[in-house]
Amino acid sequence: MKFFKLALRNVFRNKRRTSITFLSIIAGMIALIVFGGFVEYSFWGLRESTIHSQLGHIQIFKKGYSEKGRSNPGEYLIKDFRSIEKKLYRLPEIELVTARLSFSGLISTGEKTLTCKGFGVIPEREKKLASFETLKEGSHLSAENKDEILVGVELKKSLGANMGDYLTILTTNSFGMINAGDLKLIGTGQSGSAEYDAVFVKIPLNAAQTLLDTQSIEKVVILLSKTEDTEKVVKKIQQIIDDNNLDLEIRTWDQLATYYNSVVRLYNGIFNVIKVIIAIIVFFSIANTMIMSIFERVKEIGTLRAIGTKKSGIMQMFLWEGFFVGVLGGILGIIAGVLVALIINISGGIYIPPPPGMGVGYQSLIFVVPEVLIYSYLSTVIVSTLSSIYPAAKAIRLYIVEAIAHT
Amino acid sequence: MTKQIINLKNIDKEYKLGQTKITALKDVSLDIQAGEFISVCGPSGSGKTTLLNIIGCLDTPTKGNVKIIEKDVINYSDAKLSELRNKYIGFIFQSFNLIPVLSTFENVDYPLVLLGMKKKQRQEKVHAILSEVGLYDHKKHRPDELSGGQRQRVAIARALVTNPKLVLADEPTANLDHKTGVAILDLMQKMNEEHNCTFIFSTHDPEVMKYAKKIYHLRDGEIQKQGKRS
Structure with a gap:
């Protein structure tokens, strides 16, 4: 708990730096929530149009x-x-x-x-x-x-x-x-x-x-x-x-909808690539801000070490900082992501030109899906915490004698 | 019989500055007893800070043996040295080195938190030491809301709150005006007498040296002479 409090204070000490980190988290989360919501809407639209134009939910055939x-x-x-x-x-x-x-x-x-x-x-x-x-x-x-x-x-x-x-x-x-x-x-x-x-x-x-x-x-x-x-x-x-x-057999819509299944596979693949790209951007953005903060806090880290803080304590402090940045930035990110999704939906959605094999384009709405929100939030917290490992490792390698005399 | 608290034997400390090898300490041997009030003096670059860093277990010598509070610390791990510093050694720095995000109370409380002491006991100790250094009313202030003298008092309180055996102060008055510097030295002297803990401070100011009961003069990394104030 001792490093918990110190970390929380550190998150708020440099408001501009924290705001910049929050902005990159918020941007990443908006992208995840909006794209995730778009994918969900597309799946829903394709699924329902497949069901309600050709297949129904269930078909029964002779065995x-x-x-x-x-x-x-x-x-x-x-x-x-x-x-x-x-x-x-x-x-x-x-x-x-x-x-x-x-x-x-x-x-x-x-x-x-x-x-x-x-x-x-x-x-x-x-x-x-x-x-x-x-x-x-x-x-x-x-x-x-x-x-x-x-x-x-x-x-x-x-x-x-x-x-x-x-x-x-x-x-x-x-x-x-x-x-x-x-x-x-x-x-x-x-x-x-x-x-x-x-x-x-x-x-x-x-x-x-x-x-x-x-x-x-x-x-x-x-x-x-x-x-x-x-x-x-x-x-x-x-x-x-x-x-x-x-003497009958049953088939469900998802067993019959081969096109739908291949679209789901394709979109999920694209979504996963986007998730990884966003995670990398957020990771480096947070790690970069934290490394900057180490340069500003060399003397302080040296002092903490001198008065008896172990390396593991400094490590914990930085991990907590990363965690808090993720937790707080993630909350702001969810709010921003949901707001952007609502604005898009209120303004009528995004026009999507006819996909391959389709005759007409459509206005895509953004579904605000709890799973996407939870996923985006958890991955932000995890990425943020992980991104503080390298800065923390850098901090514990500081030479105490030089650090306490740092100006 | 007084107890030996520091025992340095044939200490050498060498640094590398680029390609050049610099000898910061040369064959230094010291014996310091519990409760002493000692000044380490010498001009800039004479090795005062290096000597204090080795005594404070912040640095290791290139050669020689270091015994602090009867513990052979040369082969101690980093974690063990951290524990030793937390428990037995207090530090007062030239530029105060307080943690900017913590209040006066929290800065002084921090070493006790590291020791794992209970909250109530910690509160009593912090309040007592803050009253002693005259900063009880400033306990909620952040370091940037305090004057230089007040910050150094917080540092003294932080150094003493764990009842350490040894307090090391590296040029404690260098960043203070004369009047505040004298007040800080008076406070250190009072604490030395009341808490019976060993104080070692470095200085190159003759006015400050006068406060010490024993003085070690360093020049080019060697102890030139040892003096005693009458």
Whole structure:
């Protein structure tokens, strides 16, 4: 405790020097909090848009679909959607249960033909599931009309089609036969992913079933009220599957969202590099200020040693100083970081141009995340304490006789 | 019978200044008894400070043997020497060397904190010694709020608060005006008599030397003569 008090006094003795150290800590923490908050927002945005435009939180397939279903989808279809649906709706966390039947094929205006990825959807439920998908033109699919089609905004452009045009879908049905259907273009949608927008088409589920010559569906898509409940609900669904001996398998959004996972890995990598760079800057800034303070305090250190302070005592004093600088600077840094984040959010966020593979840019907000604050604070305190080791080592190497006579 | 407190035997101290070797002390031998009031005099560069530093265990000789308070300190570790200084030796410096961030009370309290003494006992001791040096009312003042004489009184209080066996004062009055210097010497003399602790102070001022009961004259690192005041 004796060096604790001395260190605390020393932190405040040269206000200008301490302010400069605090400024570098504050700058570092603002960078960490804002960048960390930006990353968190990006993860959240990408995750929710992936969930709410394509995947839902949970998908249920016929057992074996993940392994073999892609090459032979007709063999892995679910027949009794209605009874599964009824069982699933008993779970309170579930907001929506819908079905999809997807297919690959060709889409043609008669003059131009392109490949497409089609989804048979339940129209009135699709609006809720794909809430992050924006309708760019026309209207959503309606429950009543079986022969409607909604296509991706990029696909419509490439086809050169107009609203109201009849487009022909050509695909193979579940028996491997080629089948075709004419559907009226009633709208275009945009998901944010330019690649996806260039291939997707949505048609009513019953139209897709007719086209594929089946009464079954490919998968059950489940939307939850809260993404955080995913793991919990998966367990409950698994229980239902086991209890009812259903021949089904479950996939969660993060197992299916390969793009999201690679973005998370990339951003985390970048964030880690930035964290290290900031830590190094803060480290040297504090170490430099402390070394400067040693030159000013040579005589004092010599006196402390002369009157009986051991080297370990001087070391402790400097480590405490580093610790206090980190603790106090860190508090100021959190306040400043949160304020900057709030100002950015109030002013509408930062405009981010379209990321690779995305069709549109977005206004990024800064999420103030407790984990980022705690991480930034703890790392500041640790870096600050560690940065005082070298100055402390320098201080204990001072030759007492020369130090006490230092002017 | 008085007790021997310092025993130096054939002490040599050499420094290197660039390529040049400087002999600060040459074959110095000393015996000092408990309770003595001694002055080490000599012109600038005669080796006074080096001698005090060796006696105070702040420096080690190049050759010779040092016994302080019956302890052979030559082979002591740095930590052990620190403990010895804290427990048995008080220091008074020419430019006071107080800790600027600590108050008068805290400066005097610091050596007791190092000794690990309980707070209540420390408070009693610090208050008593501050009253003795006439600075009780200034106990909350920081060094920069005190005059030169007051700062040196704080230094004396800090040197004596642990009841040391030995107090070393290197030119204690050099930075003070004559009147304040005399007051400080009177105080040191009083403390020597009342606390029965050995005082060794260095000076080159003949007026100051007069206070000493025994005087060692140093020249070019050698003790030229030893005198006694009647």
